[in-house]
Amino acid sequence: MDAPVEDINPPLLTSATLMIGKTQDYPAGYATVRHTHSTAQLLYGIAGVMRILTPRGQWIVPPSRAIYIPPGHWHEVHMLSPAQVRSVYVQPHALAGMPQQCCVLAVTPLWRELLLAAVRIPPPVLPDTRAARLLALLLEECEVLETLPLALPTPDDDLLAPLCRQLQAQPDDERSSEHWAAWLGVDVRTLQRRFQRATGMNFGAWRRQARLMHALAQLAAGARVLDVALSAGYASPSAFTAMFRRQFGVAPSAFFANPLPGDSEI
Secondary structure: OOOOOOEOOOOOOOOOOOEEEEEEOOOOOOOOOEEEOOEEEEEEEOOOOOOEEEOOEEEEOOEEEEEOOOOOOOOEEEEEEEEEOOOOOOHHHHHHHOOOEEEEEEEHHHHHHHHEEEEHOOOOOOOOHHHHHHHHHHHHHHOOOEEOOOOOEEOOOOOOOHHHHHHHHHOOOOHHHHHHHHHOOOOOOHHHHHHHHOOOOOOOHHHHHHHHHHHHHHHOOOOOOOHHHHHOOOOOOOHHHHHHHHOOOOOOOHOOOOOOEEEOOO
């Protein structure tokens, strides 16, 4: 049975208020209830790694990155390590240029400082004020931030759902697309077509992304690269590191230890 969805809106955020900020630190393993907001949310981690679950998929948010969550989308936030989290809740009309689904953002030093300044602004933030102009710049910069490939879409397809659960539970499973097509009682072309239609990816690309998401979660929890590589189905740590470099341009250790210039607790 699906978990209930709670409607949780920030206090003091009225129709006349443009935004409200929130500062909170969480222990590893903490998870929010499944909830939704009528506002858009920008969620930024100074430290720690988060996993965001939504009906459309899941996202991994490493430290010094942010995630945009559109209004009205239920989500859960899971802390994969101790996390220092800063949030800004924004009226939907102010972020009209953003995508209609969640996305992880590569944060620039300018955007980071704007966000950290925004969460310290006492409410209410009203139009035609210095705080409103700071927020406007934050949101304008938000629209040009690079999005990162840290999502795993959940297919809305009853045939594919058990296969996806199996591959997420055992990412090191090497059985072929032909095997899985037979397991589902369809031919390979049907399997590929349904994956493409449901997720925007073919079967092989979705499986590689599932392995990557598994690896990111394990690395965030402090697992060794050797153990992560083998549990994700890679023949060796070097093969895993090569894949990681192709995807992100850095080695796994650098990805999770790559603070922005001047990073420190505020």
